[in-house]
Amino acid sequence: MAKDDGPESAGGSRRPSSVARTAAVLIAAWLLPGLGHVLLGRVRRGVLFAVIVIGSFALGMAHDGRLALRDRQAFLTSLQVVANAGVGPADLAARIAVYGEAAYAVPEEGDAGGFEPRVVRIMRERSRSALSAYGTAYLWTAGLMNLLLLFDAWDIARGRRD
Amino acid sequence: MRSHFLHLLLYSTLVSAFFLLLSRRGSKERVRFGLILWSAMVFGALAVAFLMLPFPR
Numbered sequence: 001m002a003k004d005d006g007p008e009s010a011g012g013s014r015r016p017s018s019v020a021r022t023a024a025v026l027i028a029a030w031l032l033p034g035l036g037h038v039l040l041g042r043v044r045r046g047v048l049f050a051v052i053v054i055g056s057f058a059l060g061m062a063h064d065g066r067l068a069l070r071d072r073q074a075f076l077t078s079l080q081v082v083a084n085a086g087v088g089p090a091d092l093a094a095r096i097a098v099y100g101e102a103a104y105a106v107p108e109e110g111d112a113g114g115f116e117p118r119v120v121r122i123m124r125e126r127s128r129s130a131l132s133a134y135g136t137a138y139l140w141t142a143g144l145m146n147l148l149l150l151f152d153a154w155d156i157a158r159g160r161r162d
Numbered sequence: 163m164r165s166h167f168l169h170l171l172l173y174s175t176l177v178s179a180f181f182l183l184l185s186r187r188g189s190k191e192r193v194r195f196g197l198i199l200w201s202a203m204v205f206g207a208l209a210v211a212f213l214m215l216p217f218p219r
Contacts, residue, residue, distance in 0.1 A: 045183055052180050059172070063163075134169050141173070145180050152184060162186060 016159040029153045030088050033146045036153035049149055056142035057087050057094075064126045065135025067095050069119060070105040081105075086143030098122060174203035 017025070017040075029036025034050030037043075068080030081104055085091050095102055099119045107117040116124075126132055155161040163169065182196035 048183055049180070052176055052183075056176055131164065134173075137173065138176075141177065148184065 017157040022154065022157040025153055025157050026150055029150050030086075030146065032088065033142075033149060036149065037156070040153060040156050042156070049145075053087065053142050053145050053149070054090070056138045056145065057090055060135045060137075060139030060142060061094055063131040063135030063138065064129040065137075065139035066123060066127050066132060067091070067098055067139070069103060069123060072106075077106075080140070083140040083143045086145075086147040087139075088146060091143065098126070170204060170207055174200050174207075177203065 016022075025036045025039050028039055032050070033053035034046040034048070037046030037049060040046075066080075068077055068084050070081050071077045085104075092102055095104070099122055101119070103119040106120055129135075152161070163172075178196045178200040181199055182192055185192050185195055187195060
């Protein structure tokens, strides 16, 4: 079984990793929560992070969490999309499952021929659920936690943290 | 799960466990940090809820 959390663990020496390896670790960490830590030799911690982040994301989806759409007239919606997308490709898969397409923004006015755009209608219907507020909190938390994990993996890869 | 309180407990547990793991302190300090964080979230939310009691919507 792989050692974990020690400064001398596999791939986890305090020597900084190369830029290419650091980039590969960060991409892997974004693609699958916790994978960056696993690649850096922090296997146990990476698995636990994966359970927490994926669990939070699953709870969010199970509770009809809102997959935010960027609206040009509301700046905060951009931050909501970033929080959602932080969890990686799971967010894209969820959008395709919910909206039927990779929707990240409210369609421009006129695209829907004067009607409320379909993706906005779907989002509103999900938001009507009594549990949607919880679901949204879980989704945003999953994304933001994974973004924090990227910074942590970056620090470990550069030898700034154990 | 429709209980607000259970969601509060679950959410606090998830977030506390995450930051506990992220922390680089010693084992005992880590657990203490996690418990403090969990308590702050749960009892803080209950305190705010209590303060909002006179203002029903």
